[in-house]
Amino acid sequence: MLFAFPTALDPETEKFLARMIERYGDRLTAVAYSLLGNREDAEEAVSDTFMEAFRHIEDFRRRPEGDIIRLLVIYTKNNAKDRLRKRKGKRTLSTDALSGADGEDGNEGGWEIPDDSAIPENIVLNEERARRIASYIDRLSGEQHDVIILRYYYGMSIRAAAQRLKISETAVNARLTRAKAALKKMMKEGEFDG
Numbered sequence: 209m210l211f212a213f214p215t216a217l218d219p220e221t222e223k224f225l226a227r228m229i230e231r232y233g234d235r236l237t238a239v240a241y242s243l244l245g246n247r248e249d250a251e252e253a254v255s256d257t258f259m260e261a262f263r264h265i266e267d268f269r270r271r272p273e274g275d276i277i278r279l280l281v282i283y284t285k286n287n288a289k290d291r292l293r294k295r296k297g298k299r300t301l302s303t304d305a306l307s308g309a310d311g312e313d314g315n316e317g318g319w320e321i322p323d324d325s326a327i328p329e330n331i332v333l334n335e336e337r338a339r340r341i342a343s344y345i346d347r348l349s350g351e352q353h354d355v356i357i358l359r360y361y362y363g364m365s366i367r368a369a370a371q372r373l374k375i376s377e378t379a380v381n382a383r384l385t386r387a388k389a390a391l392k393k394m395m396k397e398g399e400f401d402g
Contacts, residue, residue: 225261228276233254233258235277239281243285244288256283260283260287340395340398347394352383352386355387356387
C-alpha cells in the first residue's frame with residue numbers, strides 16, 4: 209500500500225507516518241473492507257485516513273499507542289461509511305465513536321466491526337439508535353456532555369480531555385462515570401434496545 213503526501217516531509221514525520229502505515233495499514237484496510245466489500249474502495253478509505261493523520265500529525269505524536277489505533281479506526285470507519293453513503297445515495301449517522309472504541313473493558317479489539325453492519329435493515333436500525341443516543345447525550349449536563357463528546361466523539365485520552373477542560377484526570381473520570389450512568393438510565397427508561 210503506497211501513500212503520497214502533498215508536501216515534502218521532514219525525516220522524523222516521514223518515519224512516524226511510515227511506522228503507522230506499516231503497523232496499522234492492513235488492519236484498517238480490513239475494517240474498511242468489512243464495510244465496503246471492495247478492496248479498492250477500502251484502500252482508498254484507508255488512504256484518506258492517513259491523509260487525515262498527516263493533517264493532524266502533531267496530535268497523533270502526543271497520543272499513546274492505544275489511542276492512535278482507536279482514532280485511526282474511527283477515521284477509517286467514517287471514511288468507509290462516507291464512501292458507502294455516496295455509493296448508495298443514502299445518509300447514515302455513525303455511533304462508532306460512542307461504542308466499542310474505548311477498550312475500557314480491556315478489549316483491545318474494540319475496533320472490529322460486525323459483518324452485517326452494511327445490511328440495509330441494520331443501517332436503518334443504526335440510524336435510529338444513533339438519533340436516540342444523540343438525543344440522550346444532548347440531555348446531559350454541560351459538564352457530562354463535554355466529557356462524553358471529547359472522549360468518545362473526538363477520541364481524546366483522559367489526559368487530553370483533562371487538559372482541554374482544565375480539570376484533573378480524576379474529575380474527567382468522575383464525570384464520565386456519572387455521564388455513563390445517566391445515559392444508561394435514560395436508555396433504560398426510554399426502552400432503548402441496544
